[in-house]
Amino acid sequence: MVTSILPLKLEEATVRKGGSRILGPLDLTLDGEGCTILLGPNGAGKTTLLRLLHGLDRTSGGQARWATPREEAYLRQSFVFQSPVVMRRSVRDNIAYPLLVRGVGRKEARERAVEWIAHVGLAGADDKPAQILSGGEKQKLAIARALIIKPEVLFLDEPAANLDGTSTRDIEALILRAARAGTRIVMATHNFGQARRLADDILFIYRGRIHERGPAKEFFAGPETKEAETFIKGDLLL
Amino acid sequence: MNDLSAGVMAAFGLIFNLDHNLVEISLRSLAVTFSAIAIASLIGLPFGAWLAVTRFRYRRVTIAILNALMGLPPVVVGLVLYVLLSRSGPFGVLNLLFTPTAMIIAQTILILPIVASLAHQALRELWFQYHDLLISINTSKWQRMGALLLDGRRSLLTAVLTGFGRGIGEIGAIMIVGGNIDHLTRVLTTAIALEVSKGNFPLAIGLGIVLILLAILINIAIHILSRTEREGTW
Ligand SMILES: Nc1ncnc2c1ncn2[C@@H]1O[C@H](COP(=O)(O)OP(=O)(O)OP(=O)(O)O)[C@@H](O)[C@H]1O
Ligand SMILES: [Mg+2]
Numbered sequence: 001m002v003t004s005i006l007p008l009k010l011e012e013a014t015v016r017k018g019g020s021r022i023l024g025p026l027d028l029t030l031d032g033e034g035c036t037i038l039l040g041p042n043g044a045g046k047t048t049l050l051r052l053l054h055g056l057d058r059t060s061g062g063q064a065r066w067a068t069p070r071e072e073a074y075l076r077q078s079f080v081f082q083s084p085v086v087m088r089r090s091v092r093d094n095i096a097y098p099l100l101v102r103g104v105g106r107k108e109a110r111e112r113a114v115e116w117i118a119h120v121g122l123a124g125a126d127d128k129p130a131q132i133l134s135g136g137e138k139q140k141l142a143i144a145r146a147l148i149i150k151p152e153v154l155f156l157d158e159p160a161a162n163l164d165g166t167s168t169r170d171i172e173a174l175i176l177r178a179a180r181a182g183t184r185i186v187m188a189t190h191n192f193g194q195a196r197r198l199a200d201d202i203l204f205i206y207r208g209r210i211h212e213r214g215p216a217k218e219f220f221a222g223p224e225t226k227e228a229e230t231f232i233k234g235d236l237l238l
Numbered sequence: 239m240n241d242l243s244a245g246v247m248a249a250f251g252l253i254f255n256l257d258h259n260l261v262e263i264s265l266r267s268l269a270v271t272f273s274a275i276a277i278a279s280l281i282g283l284p285f286g287a288w289l290a291v292t293r294f295r296y297r298r299v300t301i302a303i304l305n306a307l308m309g310l311p312p313v314v315v316g317l318v319l320y321v322l323l324s325r326s327g328p329f330g331v332l333n334l335l336f337t338p339t340a341m342i343i344a345q346t347i348l349i350l351p352i353v354a355s356l357a358h359q360a361l362r363e364l365w366f367q368y369h370d371l372l373i374s375i376n377t378s379k380w381q382r383m384g385a386l387l388l389d390g391r392r393s394l395l396t397a398v399l400t401g402f403g404r405g406i407g408e409i410g411a412i413m414i415v416g417g418n419i420d421h422l423t424r425v426l427t428t429a430i431a432l433e434v435s436k437g438n439f440p441l442a443i444g445l446g447i448v449l450i451l452l453a454i455l456i457n458i459a460i461h462i463l464s465r466t467e468r469e470g471t472w
Contacts, residue, residue: 054374075376085367085368090365100374
């Protein structure tokens with residue numbers, strides 16, 4: 001058994017951009033198993049927090065530390081972006097790419113990519129150029145590409161934002177399956193139904209801070225802070 | 239107008255008779271420029287990719303210089319190279335002056351900044367799209383450059399073809415370092431200049447037409463080979 005890259009610890013971490021502080025300072029320990037869902041209004045800092053955790057954004061103050069050296073930690077985590085990024089190559093080669101980067105042979109990487117194409121419901125699209133996929137199909141590609149390395153931690157930024165009901169269910173099933181297989185999930189979403197279905201615990205982000213954190217059941221039954229309550233009510237009113 | 243129509247006739251005559259001299263100098267033109275573009279691509283494309291993915295202190299300055307070098311005056315390049323390669327110059331012992339090798343070196347110097355700069359411009363946009371993803375996947379710098387070069391090959395083709403166009407039509411540098419020696423360093427452009435100086439306009443125009451046709455043909459051939467037009471998405 002390889003040593004885990006978790007826990008990830010943030011200490012007094014802040015992110016500054018364009019001259020102002022958009023996140024933090026916040027302390028957070030990410031450990032154990034399951035699925036943590038980030039909730040919060042637009043512009044609250046969910047994307048920024050995910051990017052910070054994944055190492056795409058650097059701390060401007062404080063620190064973020066994995067249990068293992070950085071290089072090792074970065075090899076064992078994936079990120080699904082809010083707007084999917086696809087490379088100018090076939091669907092199959094897109095999904096195989098992270099394996100190639102990690103030194104897997106081309107043939108094996110392609111074979112495993114083909115399996116994942118089926119898992120995410122893109123069957124038949126193997127040789128299509130990825131740029132011509134629809135928004136939702138690109139999102140599925142991104143999820144397959146993230147999962148193919150069997151990451152220990154998977155970050156997702158509103159992965160179902162472009163998906164129809166059926167596809168959303170498919171994707172959720174994939175995420176749940178990965179979670180059961182031991183992948184630690186950290187995901188931002190605006191979809192409360194999805195949050196309820198997937199979350200073990202909730203991080204409520206508000207104005208760049210972790211405003212509230214707790215088990216999903218308790219959070220939805222009755223959040224502790226007024227802002228979270230208003231936020232949930234707002235959803236019910238819609 | 240008479241000279242022009244006579245030139246067209248001359249061009250047809252040359253092409254249909256597969257004139258020995260014409261074939262010889264055309265092939266030499268192609269050989270010189272192909273060699274130059276091959277070397278320039280080998281260096282310039284990776285350099286463009288490297289520039290796109292690397293942030294360093296003098297990056298802006300480097301790019302500005304590179305862009306400026308795109309407009310290097312061929313005559314000056316030829317002159318400097320002439321001095322360097324001449325018997326009394328530092329590389330005189332190599333005996334390269336008035337050889338096709340010297341012409342290839344001259345054209346490589348002229349083409350390299352064009353290929354590198356255009357490659358950088360094309361790949362910079364691609365890097366903007368790929369940036370987050372490739373960092374997220376934990377790629378090394380070499381892997382990033384590789385991904386850009388591979389996925390950006392369509393736009394890189396344009397860079398290479400632009401360089402080719404500049405090379406095949408260039409005369410200032412290769413005239414000086416090549417010397418337009420019959421059967422040794424004479425190419426299409428220098429032959430045209432010679433015919434013009436002799437007052438033989440129809441033949442000069444005929445050669446000019448061959449030169450243009452050749453350039454068009456090469457472009458079309460490369461596009462067909464790489465199937466750029468058919469696959470649509472760039
Ligand atoms: N590069 C930047 N420069 C300045 N401000 C930025 C930059 N990037 C993000 N911000 C600001 O930081 C805040 C948090 O943005 P972030 O994308 O993390 O929000 P979010 O919670 O993901 O919102 P959404 O639900 O709309 O995706 C926003 O107010 C945004 O305008
Ligand atoms: Mg966001």
